[in-house]
Amino acid sequence: MENKDLDFSFRLWRYDGTPGELIPLLQSAQDHFGYIPRQAIQYISGVTRIPESSIYGVITFYSQFRLQPMGKHMVRVCVGTACHVAGAKAISNSVQDELGVEVSGTTEDGIFTFFTVACIGCCSLAPVMMIDEQTYGKLTPASVRKILREIRRKELKAAQEGTAVKGR
Amino acid sequence: MYKVLVGMGSCGLSAGAREVFSALQQLIPPGSKDAELAITGCIGMCYREPLVEVRGDKTRVIYGDVTPERVKEIFERHVKGGTPVPGYVVYQSTPEGEAGLELDFLKNQTRIVLRNCGTIDPESLEDYERSGGYAALRKVLSEMTPASVIEEVKKSGLRGRGGAGFPTGLKWSFCAAQPGEVKYIVCNADEGDPGAFMDRSVLESDPHSVLEGMVICARAIGAHKGFIYCRAEYPLAIKRLNIGIEAARKKGYLGRNILGSGFSFDIVIKQGAGAFVCGEETALFASIEGERGMPRIRPPFPAEKGLWQKPTNNNNVETYANVPWIIVNGWAEFAKYGTEKSKGTKVFALAGRIKRGGLAEVPMGITINDLIFKIGGGIKNDRAFKAIQIGGPSGGCIPAELGDTTVDFESIPKTGAIMGSGGLVVLDDKSCMVDMARFFLHFTQDESCGKCTFCRIGTLRMLETLDRITIGEGKAQDLEDLSALAARIKEASLCGLGQTAPNPVLSTIRYYPNEFEAHIKDHKCPAKVCGALVSYVIDPKKCVGCTLCAKNCPVNAITGQPKATHVVNHDICVKCGRCITSCQFDAVYKD
Numbered sequence: 001m002e003n004k005d006l007d008f009s010f011r012l013w014r015y016d017g018t019p020g021e022l023i024p025l026l027q028s029a030q031d032h033f034g035y036i037p038r039q040a041i042q043y044i045s046g047v048t049r050i051p052e053s054s055i056y057g058v059i060t061f062y063s064q065f066r067l068q069p070m071g072k073h074m075v076r077v078c079v080g081t082a083c084h085v086a087g088a089k090a091i092s093n094s095v096q097d098e099l100g101v102e103v104s105g106t107t108e109d110g111i112f113t114f115f116t117v118a119c120i121g122c123c124s125l126a127p128v129m130m131i132d133e134q135t136y137g138k139l140t141p142a143s144v145r146k147i148l149r150e151i152r153r154k155e156l157k158a159a160q161e162g163t164a165v166k167g168r
Numbered sequence: 169m170y171k172v173l174v175g176m177g178s179c180g181l182s183a184g185a186r187e188v189f190s191a192l193q194q195l196i197p198p199g200s201k202d203a204e205l206a207i208t209g210c211i212g213m214c215y216r217e218p219l220v221e222v223r224g225d226k227t228r229v230i231y232g233d234v235t236p237e238r239v240k241e242i243f244e245r246h247v248k249g250g251t252p253v254p255g256y257v258v259y260q261s262t263p264e265g266e267a268g269l270e271l272d273f274l275k276n277q278t279r280i281v282l283r284n285c286g287t288i289d290p291e292s293l294e295d296y297e298r299s300g301g302y303a304a305l306r307k308v309l310s311e312m313t314p315a316s317v318i319e320e321v322k323k324s325g326l327r328g329r330g331g332a333g334f335p336t337g338l339k340w341s342f343c344a345a346q347p348g349e350v351k352y353i354v355c356n357a358d359e360g361d362p363g364a365f366m367d368r369s370v371l372e373s374d375p376h377s378v379l380e381g382m383v384i385c386a387r388a389i390g391a392h393k394g395f396i397y398c399r400a401e402y403p404l405a406i407k408r409l410n411i412g413i414e415a416a417r418k419k420g421y422l423g424r425n426i427l428g429s430g431f432s433f434d435i436v437i438k439q440g441a442g443a444f445v446c447g448e449e450t451a452l453f454a455s456i457e458g459e460r461g462m463p464r465i466r467p468p469f470p471a472e473k474g475l476w477q478k479p480t481n482n483n484n485v486e487t488y489a490n491v492p493w494i495i496v497n498g499w500a501e502f503a504k505y506g507t508e509k510s511k512g513t514k515v516f517a518l519a520g521r522i523k524r525g526g527l528a529e530v531p532m533g534i535t536i537n538d539l540i541f542k543i544g545g546g547i548k549n550d551r552a553f554k555a556i557q558i559g560g561p562s563g564g565c566i567p568a569e570l571g572d573t574t575v576d577f578e579s580i581p582k583t584g585a586i587m588g589s590g591g592l593v594v595l596d597d598k599s600c601m602v603d604m605a606r607f608f609l610h611f612t613q614d615e616s617c618g619k620c621t622f623c624r625i626g627t628l629r630m631l632e633t634l635d636r637i638t639i640g641e642g643k644a645q646d647l648e649d650l651s652a653l654a655a656r657i658k659e660a661s662l663c664g665l666g667q668t669a670p671n672p673v674l675s676t677i678r679y680y681p682n683e684f685e686a687h688i689k690d691h692k693c694p695a696k697v698c699g700a701l702v703s704y705v706i707d708p709k710k711c712v713g714c715t716l717c718a719k720n721c722p723v724n725a726i727t728g729q730p731k732a733t734h735v736v737n738h739d740i741c742v743k744c745g746r747c748i749t750s751c752q753f754d755a756v757y758k759d
Binding site for chain 2: 024062080086094120121122125128137141
């Protein structure tokens with residue numbers, strides 16, 4: 001964890017009843033675990049005295065929060081206006097085909113989770129997708145396949161050698 | 169000695185600015201005698217990123233489309249040799265004058281909000297100060313009373329840049345007039361409209377201008393705590409805001425007893441969690457309070473009961489960024505730009521089928537045609553200009569025939585669109601208007617928080633109708649039904665999301681009834697976008713017989729021998745489009 005202030009247990013420990021802390025707590029839980037496990041909800045509820053049902057309500061309201069573990073790499077295809085006009089549908093279809101999962105699904109090998117996102121603000125590079133923190137612009141169905149296959153190849157190779165490729 | 173600057177905004181980074189910067193770091197290590205290396209924000213030329221500027225005492229030369237390979241050439245010939253490398257100079261200014269490939273783009277702009285974007289290092293407070301930063305705050309604290317600050321902003325004619333265009337000075341005066349010790353300032357940086365990225369760019373390129381604007385506002389209305397509600401999808405903006413806040417605190421521009429004036433104010437960043445509706449102010453407050461971001465009934469208005477039921481002033485990023493400039497240069501200077509009722513400038517994010525996609529700041533009152541052709545360079549591949557979509561999912565389309573419409577808070581709404589926050593997507597003759605309407609409605613339908621029945625279910629019924637139309641199952645009655653439902657949704661929704669959700673549909677029905685008719689009656693999509701209404705054909709000249717399309721076809725509608733032209737059987741084809749996405753040779757096309 002880069003910043004101690006963002007650390008989940010530290011935030012929970014520091015909680016002093018300041019209103020408005022629930023969302024930052026959930027964000028740090030997700031940073032920590034990669035998703036929000038049931039237990040984290042129980043912990044947060046215990047400390048903040050906010051009922052678990054209310055916390056669940058907040059989690060499901062916001063698209064950022066996930067209740068399931070994620071794949072190692074997060075593929076986010078932009079489906080904003082500029083990308084839509086530039087053919088985002090073909091890009092998301094290609095990702096879907098290549099990975100064999102629906103939107104918000106994780107591949108069986110646990111390497112990829114596929115999302116769509118409404119605009120990441122790189123409209124002049126449309127159509128665009130993000131894999132983890134890296135943005136890929138001016139995509140074509142063929143280049144999408146190439147990018148995904150390259151990552152998968154590296155992951156499989158690393159798995160064979162018994163060393164994990166560090167997720168970005 | 170030259171200063172070499174690399175544009176490191178989000179679009180620069182995604183175009184490869186990091187690699188360019190690393191290449192320059194090799195050539196210009198810290199303490200180098202050849203030049204000084206620094207980062208800067210986004211100058212708005214997203215279509216030419218990555219950008220590198222070589223700045224001398226009196227010269228500025230900006231290179232576009234820079235690659236790590238080109239960096240070496242620029243370094244050898246320009247930084248060491250002293251002569252600019254021709255060919256990809258997008259802008260240069262020397263004592264002899266201005267020139268460059270993209271001169272028109274910058275020359276025709278008026279940069280107030282973007283005054284520092286792409287010229288200063290966004291992570292350096294000193295750079296901001298050198299370009300006149302925090303002079304406005306000093307003036308406010310030493311020479312002006314809170315009332316005179318509000319008066320200045322009122323006279324300038326500044327109106328909210330988030331979209332609604334409410335007079336900023338008036339809004340401040342409401343909040344200032346409220347009794348009570350505890351008041352809040354909120355900066356709405358939850359820029360959610362797809363196709364809009366002005367606020368992100370300002371936050372990434374010039375965070376201090378927003379912070380300074382907020383402190384001035386806080387002083388004017390008597391608040392001591394401020395929040396910036398920023399989209400979680402903007403990690404770089406959040407990072408630079410944090411750096412800025414930290415530096416401002418150290419220098420005494422934020423925190424206790426600001427510049428020894430006795431006035432205290434501090435800012436906290438709240439990260440959004442992915443909900444478009446949180447751009448609506450009351451939903452935004454609910455989200456800061458840690459709740460589901462659902463709007464509340466107004467009145468009471470935020471000036472009276474906002475965040476935690478306390479008087480709150482909420483403005484958009486661009487609005488705050490205007491404030492320091494107005495204080496330093498005076499209201500009259502600001503009011504020189506724009507029209508009678510819409511003063512100053514507006515930043516637009518140009519995207520879609522336009523040659524120069526990026527950010528441009530123009531005086532209010534410019535015509536759409538001037539914005540698209542003089543600044544934006546016209547339509548990609550010189551195709552026909554069909555329409556602009558302005559205002560995002562709350563806005564509407566304006567057809568090319570109305571290209572002489574001026575861009576301001578009075579004229580745009582007359583066309584059925586709205587000014588909105590500044591996203592402007594250009595459409596050409598390859599865009600289907602029915603598909604655009606469906607696209608935006610799908611977005612708002614998905615983002616509806618579900619509180620109001622008409623917004624929650626009404627938009628869904630509209631979407632179902634549009635879905636039917638785009639697959640050729642539309643009925644004659646549909647257009648009338650859509651309009652009637654739209655009117656009710658606008659009337660019976662609590663917040664801006666629902667009240668404006670039908671706009672994209674209504675404006676496309678208004679200007680493009682023929683396209684709807686073609687879909688409904690003839691089962692044809694004139695622009696050949698709606699997948700179900702077109703047929704897929706394989707071009708025998710391009711097909712090499714690689715068999716990939718046949719393998720990907722889910723219904724085995726494609727036949728052909730390896731290394732021979734393949735054919736689509738239209739009786740079996742389900743028009744899923746997989747053949748197009750799988751073909752490596754662009755041999756499949758829609759007819």
